[in-house]
Amino acid sequence: MTHLGYLLVGWGVSLGALGLYAVRVIQRGRQAAARVPANRRRWLASEDAS
Amino acid sequence: MTTPAISEAPVHTRSTTSRLLGVAVLVGLVALVVLGFFGAPEDDEQADAVRLIFVHVPSALLTYAAFSVTAVGSVMWLWKRSVWWDLVAHGSAELGVIFCGLTLFTGSVWGRPTWNTYWDWGDVRLVTTLILFLLMIGYLAVRSMGGDESAIATRSAIVALIAAVNLPIVNRSVEWWFDRTLHQKSSLTDGNLEDLTLFTLLLGVVVWSIFYVWAMIHRFRVGWLERELRVGDLDLAIEQRRAEAHAAGDGGDQ
Amino acid sequence: MPIIALDGVVALLGRFPALAGVDLAVGSGEIVLLQGPNGAGKSTLLRVCAGLQRIESGRALVLDHDVVTDRAAVRRSVGLLGHDTALYDDLSVEENLRFWARVSRVDAAALDGALDRLGVADRLRNVPVRHLSAGQRRRTALAAVVVRRPQLWLLDEPHAGLDQSGRDLIDGLIRSAAAAGATVLLASHELDRTIELASRHVTVAGGTITRDRTV
Amino acid sequence: MWRDIVLVAGKDLRIESRSRVTFSQVVPFAGLVLVLFGFALDANRPVLERATSGLFWITVMFVTTLAVQRSTSIETTDGARRALLLAGIEPVAVFVGKAAAIAVQLLAVELVLVGGIVVLYGADIESFALVAATCLVATVGIAGAGTLLGALVAGVRARETVLPILLLPVLAPVLIGATRAFDDALGSVAVDGWAWLGMLAGFGAVNLVLGALTYGVLLEET
Numbered sequence: 052m053t054h055l056g057y058l059l060v061g062w063g064v065s066l067g068a069l070g071l072y073a074v075r076v077i078q079r080g081r082q083a084a085a086r087v088p089a090n091r092r093r094w095l096a097s098e099d100a101s
Numbered sequence: 102m103t104t105p106a107i108s109e110a111p112v113h114t115r116s117t118t119s120r121l122l123g124v125a126v127l128v129g130l131v132a133l134v135v136l137g138f139f140g141a142p143e144d145d146e147q148a149d150a151v152r153l154i155f156v157h158v159p160s161a162l163l164t165y166a167a168f169s170v171t172a173v174g175s176v177m178w179l180w181k182r183s184v185w186w187d188l189v190a191h192g193s194a195e196l197g198v199i200f201c202g203l204t205l206f207t208g209s210v211w212g213r214p215t216w217n218t219y220w221d222w223g224d225v226r227l228v229t230t231l232i233l234f235l236l237m238i239g240y241l242a243v244r245s246m247g248g249d250e251s252a253i254a255t256r257s258a259i260v261a262l263i264a265a266v267n268l269p270i271v272n273r274s275v276e277w278w279f280d281r282t283l284h285q286k287s288s289l290t291d292g293n294l295e296d297l298t299l300f301t302l303l304l305g306v307v308v309w310s311i312f313y314v315w316a317m318i319h320r321f322r323v324g325w326l327e328r329e330l331r332v333g334d335l336d337l338a339i340e341q342r343r344a345e346a347h348a349a350g351d352g353g354d355q
Numbered sequence: 356m357p358i359i360a361l362d363g364v365v366a367l368l369g370r371f372p373a374l375a376g377v378d379l380a381v382g383s384g385e386i387v388l389l390q391g392p393n394g395a396g397k398s399t400l401l402r403v404c405a406g407l408q409r410i411e412s413g414r415a416l417v418l419d420h421d422v423v424t425d426r427a428a429v430r431r432s433v434g435l436l437g438h439d440t441a442l443y444d445d446l447s448v449e450e451n452l453r454f455w456a457r458v459s460r461v462d463a464a465a466l467d468g469a470l471d472r473l474g475v476a477d478r479l480r481n482v483p484v485r486h487l488s489a490g491q492r493r494r495t496a497l498a499a500v501v502v503r504r505p506q507l508w509l510l511d512e513p514h515a516g517l518d519q520s521g522r523d524l525i526d527g528l529i530r531s532a533a534a535a536g537a538t539v540l541l542a543s544h545e546l547d548r549t550i551e552l553a554s555r556h557v558t559v560a561g562g563t564i565t566r567d568r569t570v
Numbered sequence: 571m572w573r574d575i576v577l578v579a580g581k582d583l584r585i586e587s588r589s590r591v592t593f594s595q596v597v598p599f600a601g602l603v604l605v606l607f608g609f610a611l612d613a614n615r616p617v618l619e620r621a622t623s624g625l626f627w628i629t630v631m632f633v634t635t636l637a638v639q640r641s642t643s644i645e646t647t648d649g650a651r652r653a654l655l656l657a658g659i660e661p662v663a664v665f666v667g668k669a670a671a672i673a674v675q676l677l678a679v680e681l682v683l684v685g686g687i688v689v690l691y692g693a694d695i696e697s698f699a700l701v702a703a704t705c706l707v708a709t710v711g712i713a714g715a716g717t718l719l720g721a722l723v724a725g726v727r728a729r730e731t732v733l734p735i736l737l738l739p740v741l742a743p744v745l746i747g748a749t750r751a752f753d754d755a756l757g758s759v760a761v762d763g764w765a766w767l768g769m770l771a772g773f774g775a776v777n778l779v780l781g782a783l784t785y786g787v788l789l790e791e792t
Contacts, residue, residue, distance in 0.1 A: 054150045054214045058138075061210040065156040065203050066130070069312060072199055076319045080114030083326035087333070179787065235739040242735055246726045249369055251409070252791040256722050259784050260736060263718070266780055267740050270773050274743035277769065278750065331370065335411075339365065339562075342375035346561025407652055430656045439649030443581070445588040454581050458574060459657040483588065499653075 114322035122315040129308035136301040150214045155301050157207040159309035160200045164230065167197030167313065168237065172265040175258035184328070187254045190261065192320035194240050196313060201234045228275045229268065236264040250331070356419060358383050358507055358538040359404055363413035366399050373399035375562035376413070381540065381555075386533050388553035389542040396562040397542035398438065401509045404540060405435045418506060434505030436513055440496035444485040448475060448495050451484055455499045462502070469498040474524060489516040494524075501528070508532055510541040514548065526552055574659050578667025583674060585644055592675050596636055597682050603629045604686045618691045620759075623752030626687055627708075627745050633679050634716050634741070635734050637672050642720040642729075651724070651789065661786030665717060669781070673713035680705045693756050700755035700763050707767050708748040711774030715740050718781035721788040743773050 137155040174190025177183050208227060209219040221227060243257045359381040366374040373396045381387055389397045402408040403415055406422040406429035414421070420428040442451045449466070456463040470480065473494040484492060493516055500508070508529070514522045522545075529539050529552060543549045550556065558566035586592050607625045611617050618625075645651045654664060684701065687693040695701055719737050723729040747766045754763025 054148065057150060057210050057214055058152050061153045061207045062134075062137075062156055064206055065160065068199055068203055072196070073312075073316060073319075076316060076323055077113065077115075080319055080323045080326065081112055083323055083330060084112045084114060087326050087329045179784075232739050232742050235735075239732070239736040239739065242732050243722070246723075246728065246732065247369075248726055249367070249409075249791070255787055255791050256726075259718075259722060259788065262784065263715070263736075263740060263777075263780060266776050267715075267743070267773075270743045270769070270776065274746045274769055277766070278746050335367075335370065335372065338370070339372045339375045342372045342562045344561065346375075346563045346565050348561075405656065407655060427658055431658050433656070435652075435656060437649060437652070439652075441649045441653035443585055443644065443650065444648070445585045446581070450584065454577065455653065455657060457577055458654070458659045 114319045114326070116318070119315055119318045122311055122318070126308060126312045126315055129304065129311065133301065133304055133308050136297070136304060141298045141301045148214075150211055151298070153207055153211040155305040157204065157211055158302055159305040160203040160207060161226075161230070162306055163309045163313055164197055164200040164204050164233070166310075167193045167200055168233065168261075168264075171197060171237075171240075171261050175261035175265075178254050178258045179262075182251070184254075187258070188321050188324040188328070189317070190258065191244060192317055192324060194237055194244075194257075194261070195320065196316055198234070198237050198241060200309075200313075201230060201237065204230055205234060225272060225276045229272045232271045233264070233268055236260075236268070240264065356383070357381060357416075358385075358418060359540070360416040361403070361413070362415070364403060364415050365411040365413055366403055366408050367411050368399065372411075372562055374403065377403075377559075377562070377564055379557070379564060379567075381538060383538055384533055384536055385555055386529060386539045386553045387541070387555045387557055388549045389540065389557050389559055390544070390546060390549075391559035391565075395559040397559050398511050399562075400559065401435065401437070401511050401540060401542060404429075404507065405433050405509055406430045407435075432505060433507045433509055434500035434503045435509045435511075436493075436497055436500050437511050440492050441499070442484045442492065442496060445483055447481045447483055448487070449480045451495065452499055452502070456502055459503055461504070465502045466498070469501040470495075472501065472524075472528070473498045474520065490518060490521055493517060494521065497525070497528070506537055508537055508539040508541075510539065510543075512543055513541060514543060514545045522548065571660060571663055574663035575667040575670065578659075578664050579670040579674075582641060582644065582668055582671035586640075586671070586675060591640060592637070592678065596633055596675075597679055599636070600629050600633050600679050600683055601686055603632060604683065604690055608690055615692060619693070619756075622687050622691045622693045622756060622758065623749045624745075625691075626683055626752060627748045629683060630676065630680060630708075630712070630748075631738060631741055631745065634672075634676060634712050635737060637675050638716040638720040638737065639730065639733060641668055641672050641717065642724045646724050655789060661789050662782045664789065665721075665781050665785035666778075668720075669710075669713040669717040669778070672716060673709050676709045676713060677705060680709065695755060696757040697755045697763070700751060703767060704748050704751040704755065704763070704770070707770045707774060708744050708751075711744055711770060711777055712741060714774060714777040714781050718777065718785060718788075721785060724788075740777075744770060747773070 133155060137152050141152065141155070143149050143151060170193040171190045174186040174193065177186035178190060205227075208230075212221065213219050240257055240260045243260050244253060246253065246256075357380045359379060361377050361379040364374050364377045365372060375396075377396075377400060379400075389400065391397055399408060403410065403422060404417055406417065406420075406426035408422075410423055416422070417429045418432050420426075420432075422429050441455075443454075446454070448470070452466050452470070453463050456466060475491060475494050475498065479487065479491060484495065487495065493513075497513070510525075510529070513525045513529075517525065526548065529541065533539055533554075541549065541553070553570070555567070555569045557564055557568075604625065607621075607629075608618065611621060645654070684695075684705075688695065716737060719733060719740070723732050723736070726732070747769045750759075750761050751763035751766040751770070753759035754761050754766075
């Protein structure tokens with residue numbers, strides 16, 4: 052495969068950046084949710100009622 | 102402490118919908134990597150460098166989609182003072198900046214083997230996207246300036262509008278500046294792409310879009326939770342403020 | 356008709372609740388003294404009445420106009436002397452006052468009279484404001500309020516930085532405004548002076564009104 | 571309305587003429603930038619001649635951030651913003667008036683800079699009309715966008731750094747367009763400079779309209 056270095060850098064940085072953002076947003080959500088009273092986490096009441 | 106559910110209430114921003122989307126993104130990514138690296142044939146001119154467009158083009162499309170959402174959200178905030186739209190605008194701008202950065206980065210990495218340069222000033226889309234990137238960095242800077250919450254929302258909404266109306270002018274001016282462009286003139290519609298290449302590209306766009314929706318759902322909920330926290334803090338602050346009055350009233354007045 | 360009608364007003368400075376639920380009704384011709392410790396919320400209260408402060412919750416009417424939805428009408432009919440004097444340093448006293456009179460659509464002919472009344476000497480009128488003393492600066496700012504002929508005077512520490520004659524002048528000004536039918540709301544720490552002047556004493560603390568006594 | 575615009579613009583210009591910041595500090599600064607570019611490009615005549623238009627407009631951009639900051643601080647230092655609201659003046663009039671004052675100052679600086687590039691860079695002006703028209707049209711747009719963004723960052727932390735971050739990318743089309751038009755006027759590159767004026771006028775119109783629509787909202791957000 053030609054240009055393998057370029058390919059790995061391009062794909063790696065892309066997937067890495069999106070992955071990091073995903074991890075960060077989930078972490079931020081957990082931290083914030085832990086501090087908000089349960090009765091105000093509104094979407095969960097409707098969807099995760101199971 | 103009236104709800105018994107505190108211990109049961111999940112401490113995250115996940116829901117059934119977001120979980121399904123998340124799984125779809127992961128499955129899609131595996132398929133994209135397999136097809137991108139091994140399925141799609143190499144290009145006659147670009148050889149294997151063509152495999153970068155499977156991340157470059159989706160990033161570029163999502164950049165503009167995300168900033169369009171920010172622009173709409175900004176208008177809705179200014180018009181209706183809708184907090185919902187303000188949160189959407191903010192989240193979408195964050196994602197937009199990431200996609201935009203990736204667009205520029207993968208574009209450069211692709212440009213080196215293909216055009217033999219990391220950067221070309223004569224390319225309209227490249228330069229326009231860079232200016233957009235700078236404008237949206239400014240947007241996030243305004244977002245982080247602190248102060249009154251609704252003032253921040255208004256200021257950043259106006260920044261988004263300024264960016265939105267000026268971007269076409271930037272595009273025009275760069276186009277006239279160098280009356281040429283290196284970019285593949287709509288390679289999607291030329292019909293000279295192999296079927297599997299085209300399919301992989303579309304798959305990339307789909308995966309990136311689902312990721313955007315997934316991330317927006319989480320980001321919105323984070324924003325909403327953090328807002329709830331501030332509202333809760335405010336109630337507390339008002340109580341404390343009133344308590345101050347009693348302390349002063351009992352002792353201090355003459 | 357009450358001149359000021361506040362109902363459960365909560366106002367934020369950034370995220371700090373400067374006003375934490377204020378109820379207040381003020382009638383025509385009253386001179387109301389707002390007293391209370393620093394940071395009690397007096398200045399914010401005055402800004403609410405001027406239609407310059409966003410309200411987080413509650414409702415505020417000034418001269419029957421809502422300070423949020425009809426703030427232009429509120430602003431037109433009030434005169435505010437705040438901590439800052441809203442004067443341009445590089446313009447002279449007269450240039451400043453003429454500018455504010457013109458943009459406020461009030462009669463600039465009244466300027467000389469107002470300056471005389473406030474004891475701003477003729478020789479100072481062409482001097483750039485940056486060369487004025489704090490007291491002269493404040494007198495000039497007050498002259499800008501006087502020419503507006505407001506129905507509601509909102510004065511934040513009007514005696515601050517003034518000499519004895521200046522303080523007497525302010526008192527006279529407030530009395531004559533009230534006699535002419537205007538309403539005055541003044542925040543002050545100069546209690547010995549203002550307690551006689553005011554017809555009503557309101558104590559503000561912790562962003563609420565803790566005491567309200569009509570003399 | 572016109573009266574208020576003239577009042578606000580006149581007030582700002584009078585303050586400028588008293589404080590002389592433009593002439594005692596901004597003009598020398600602009601001249602200094604021209605000299606520094608000369609050093610940076612190794613006083614190489616052909617390179618300087620080729621780059622003259624761009625250097626001219628880059629210098630104008632730097633000057634713009636200074637002028638906008640000055641113009642904004644006039645209203646924020648002693649609470650004049652609040653007094654403007656109390657006066658009941660139309661926010662549009664404040665916007666247009668302040669933009670006009672900035673435009674006049676920028677045009678004055680540009681006049682000096684034109685002299686500067688003739689003397690220092692040996693620029694040879696072939697079309698005075700095009701130089702004048704470009705300065706006029708570009709400056710209106712720069713002043714409009716600058717006034718709007720100045721109000722946007724007024725009263726917040728770190729405004730000195732945020733303003734250029736926001737303003738300079740927005741002004742990118744002006745830099746491109748005005749530079750091309752100057753290239754034609756100075757005869758350094760064969761392009762049709764007059765065609766670029768349309769783009770500059772479009773930029774000005776769009777930003778003035780946007781400013782007129784949103785300036786009032788910003789004035790309220792103190």
